[in-house]
Amino acid sequence: MNNYMWLLIVFGLCGGGYYEYTNLQTQASADRQVLKLELQGKIDQLEKEKQALEASNQKLTQAQEESKTQMAFLAAQADAAQKALEMATKSPASGANSGIGGLSSPGSTPATAATSSNNLGTIATLDGKTFPNSELLKVDPNGITIKCTSGITKVGFFALPPELQKRFGFDPKNGAALTDAQIEQYEAQRKAAAGK
Numbered sequence: 697m698n699n700y701m702w703l704l705i706v707f708g709l710c711g712g713g714y715y716e717y718t719n720l721q722t723q724a725s726a727d728r729q730v731l732k733l734e735l736q737g738k739i740d741q742l743e744k745e746k747q748a749l750e751a752s753n754q755k756l757t758q759a760q761e762e763s764k765t766q767m768a769f770l771a772a773q774a775d776a777a778q779k780a781l782e783m784a785t786k787s788p789a790s791g792a793n794s795g796i797g798g799l800s801s802p803g804s805t806p807a808t809a810a811t812s813s814n815n816l817g818t819i820a821t822l823d824g825k826t827f828p829n830s831e832l833l834k835v836d837p838n839g840i841t842i843k844c845t846s847g848i849t850k851v852g853f854f855a856l857p858p859e860l861q862k863r864f865g866f867d868p869k870n871g872a873a874l875t876d877a878q879i880e881q882y883e884a885q886r887k888a889a890a891g892k
Contacts, residue, residue: 765822772820772857814889816842821855828859835864835882837873 817829825846834841839852853866864880
């Protein structure tokens, strides 16, 4: 009887230990699951923050590009104003009649300006490129072909400074290419100015 009691006590202790071990394992598994969920939540939050930063960086890059274009536009305007001032200082009478750098004045038509000269002077485009000693070679539906110090190149109407866009009848708001009739008219004027 005494041995039987001891055996029951030993079994009871073993069963209690096993029960405690099982409870500890279950608790550890639950803790791991909670920790895993918390870590996954933090990873998701960091991914969202990363995407927000990338979008912000993209907006900043776009704003920088727009600022560069605006700076190039302002530089072209300043250059045109400087040339107008120099022309007005040298010969006020001829400067008033011919416009800035041989371009049409606000009251004149493109035909008058084009027949006066194919020399376009220095062109500072809106994307920051400069073409010194430019001479008009051809008018195309979407731009002009010029000969300059660096060679022959084509410049699209969107890149031209506003005074040249106006001279060739291009409106950047509607962005339409020139018609065949307009091209023929400008080509005839160019050839007349070149004496061909």
